[in-house]
Amino acid sequence: MQQPIDLYFWPTPNGWKISVALEEMGLPYTMKPVNIGANEQFKPDFLAISPNNRMPAIVDPDGPGGRPISVFESGAILQYLGRKTGKFYPSDERARITVDEWLFWQMAGVGPMFGQASHFRNYAPNLVDDPGKIEYAVKRYNNEVNRLLGVLDRRLDGRAFVADEYSIAEMALYPWVKLAGIFGQDMSAFPLVNAWLDRVAERPAVQRGMAVGAELRRPPPSREETQKIAQSLFGQTAASTAEAAKQG
Numbered sequence: 001m002q003q004p005i006d007l008y009f010w011p012t013p014n015g016w017k018i019s020v021a022l023e024e025m026g027l028p029y030t031m032k033p034v035n036i037g038a039n040e041q042f043k044p045d046f047l048a049i050s051p052n053n054r055m056p057a058i059v060d061p062d063g064p065g066g067r068p069i070s071v072f073e074s075g076a077i078l079q080y081l082g083r084k085t086g087k088f089y090p091s092d093e094r095a096r097i098t099v100d101e102w103l104f105w106q107m108a109g110v111g112p113m114f115g116q117a118s119h120f121r122n123y124a125p126n127l128v129d130d131p132g133k134i135e136y137a138v139k140r141y142n143n144e145v146n147r148l149l150g151v152l153d154r155r156l157d158g159r160a161f162v163a164d165e166y167s168i169a170e171m172a173l174y175p176w177v178k179l180a181g182i183f184g185q186d187m188s189a190f191p192l193v194n195a196w197l198d199r200v201a202e203r204p205a206v207q208r209g210m211a212v213g214a215e216l217r218r219p220p221p222s223r224e225e226t227q228k229i230a231q232s233l234f235g236q237t238a239a240s241t242a243e244a245a246k247q248g
């Protein structure tokens, strides 16, 4: 019988990808909070699993060969869980490539670009004194998010999901695309994306996965606290992360 998988998690879009996947696949799991606002991602035990000091990560006690395995990077985790369960990740090579295309499109395009759009909108004004530079960055990333939403809208023309069937690609995309409206995008321009968001949101496992860690989300911190968290999250360099890991 499958023993519970440890899910190293904080309630953000990258974390929700994996809580949704575990719920969809019916795998038992124990959520282990990693408070990224309190530098818990630098604890030695966590870095041993996730050397990039980012959550999510998992430890599956029933890994390949019946031995434990740890996995970091949400895309690698989704593929691992899909292969392990044979669910939401087709074994037919052509169908799998389509899922991979849209999964990597999320990992390399949607995640990083939406992340930067959110960064310059929500955090950078506290950090940088040159509004001209900020304006450029806000526009650059908002345009890119807008372009990506356009790609998704066209992809969904005549299809219910990005691949042939609901898959791990949706699990990667949904938590980010859901936030596009609050990143300042006019979502009325993307009717097929809105219908797809509704279709995914209806799934009970998605609702359960998105609710994981709700108790960890606090009221928005004060400006000073936001600035402190932003400095620790967004001022990271090789030297500062090595120092944080030492203090872990």
Ligand SMILES: N[C@@H](CCC(=O)N[C@@H](CS)C(=O)NCC(=O)O)C(=O)O
Pocket (backbone or CB within 6 Å): 012, 013, 014, 015, 036, 041, 053, 054, 055, 056, 072, 073, 074, 075, 111, 233
């Ligand atoms: N490419 C990584 C990105 C993960 C990521 O950016 N996680 C953020 C939260 S959404 C994090 O753990 N940040 C901690 C830090 O910046 O130190 C993945 O998809 O797993």
